Amino acid sequence: MSAVTLSxxxxxxxxxxxxxxxxxxEADPILKENEISVDYKTDNTMxxxxxxxxxxxxxxxVVxxxxxxxxxxxECFDEFDE
Known part of the structure; x- marks a missing residue:
């Protein structure tokens, strides 16, 4: 795949x-894995x-x-998180 990327x-x-x-x-499945890749990472609060x-x-x-x-x-954090 010749990819267009964004972070x-x-x-x-x-x-x-x-x-x-x-x-x-991450729980949401990627429906067209041959066309889309999504990677989630955390670093402290980011x-x-x-x-x-x-x-x-x-x-x-997808974005x-x-x-x-x-x-x-x-919105859930705003409503339910302390």
Whole structure:
């Protein structure tokens, strides 16, 4: 796959929130593994998401979906986390 890549670094409020976010986001399966690669990493309070896709359009779609899912995770932290 000739990949188009992007890396997002998202600061979280704590290392715990970064780790929970990583585990929650990793649970979603990648449907077209031959076209998309998503790798989640944490470093203290930073959540890093590395994307690789076979085209700009696919990359845009998977990044948008990931941001929407992460928004839901953060909203849960706001509502339920101490």
């Amino acid at each position: 997002l670094s998202i600061p979280m409020q704590s290392a715990r929130q970064a780790d929970i976010s990583k585990r929650v986001m 959540l890093t998401v590395d994307f690789a896709a076979s085209s700009d359009r696919i990359l845009r779609t 948008n979906s990931t941001i929407e899912s992460l928004k839901s995770v953060i």
